[in-house]
Amino acid sequence: MRVGFVIFPGFQMMSLAAGSVFEFANICAGETVYELTTVSERGGPVRSSTGMEVSSRPMAGEDLDTVLVGGGVDVPRPSEGLKAWIAGRLPEVRRLGAICTGAFVLAEAGQLDGRRATTHWLLARELQGRFPAVRVEEDRIFIIDGPVWTSAGMTAGVDLALAMVEKDLGGEIARSVARKLVMYHRRAGGQTQHSELLDLAPKSDRIQAALTFARRNLRAELSVEELAGAAALSPRQFSRAFRAETGQSPAKAVEGLRVEAARLMLERTRHPVEVVARESGFDDPERMRRAFLRAFGQPPQSLRRAGQLAAGGHLED
Secondary structure: OEEEEEOOOOEOHHHHHHHHHHHHHHHHHOOOOOEEEEEEOOOOOEEEOOOOEEOOEEOOOOOOOEEEEOOEOOOOOOOHHHHHHHHOOOOOOOEEEEOOOHHHHHHHOOOOOOOEEOOOOOOHHHHHHHOOOOEEOOOOOEEEEOOEEEEOOOOHHHHHHHHHHHHHHOHHHHHHHHHHOOOOOOOOOOOOOOOHHHHHOOOOHHHHHHHHHHHHOOOOOOOHHHHHHHHOOOHHHHHHHHHHHHOOOHHHHHHHHHHHHHHHHHHHOOOOHHHHHHHOOOOOHHHHHHHHHHHHOOOHHHHHHHHHHHOOOOOOO
């Protein structure tokens, strides 16, 4: 299978990181399943947003199975030639995808009309505003709509590529690739782009240690005294420092971590709501439901259905 990465002047180098997924899939499979190439409108060296250049082949005449359009630091402004080429890819190729702001290129070429798609959360509303025929879902890691695949920010392109490998070669190969790339976990397409730990962004190692302890022990009570102990501070010192660094109380932050963990379990497993509530530390499903309504304005069951739809109906046991 020949995978073509589409690059253009000012493309972001991280778009090409997804290529490592296919490279390691070949290694794990013990044979050359994927052949990778970079293509551009005219071929030759193409200057990235970092100033580094990447060689490419002219896209015209390339026989490709999968086409992945990279993104840029800014919203790409594709040339008429690039738009025309992208517009003609389906049904010539089996899959047409975009990483991050590459979704704008697909949209300019009319390939997202009537389809569900995502992009970086910062630009999702701009994508929707400029292309009202596109059904933008701004809080997804990646979305598969028939032969068209789109991902969120640049690192989500790796998750997108892993999903392609799983579809082509099976879950065991995909998991092996993820392990070799030292990925913390493989994110499902329906998973949110939001990260509670990133939002908290503690400044000190002590508060970070408390948050790490909390995330690893969500089923525990996680009282202020427990968290303060993990931070090696008195409860009073801890509460004051925690609020100063994160802008939240410890109780609110713990609820956010539990909601994030519960949402991931709902989207990626078939566990009953009662089990999800217990494993994420809510104990009572009603308590979890109220927390979800505060965080998302929707109950857990609604988010589970949305996650399943965004992931193409695939769930992991």
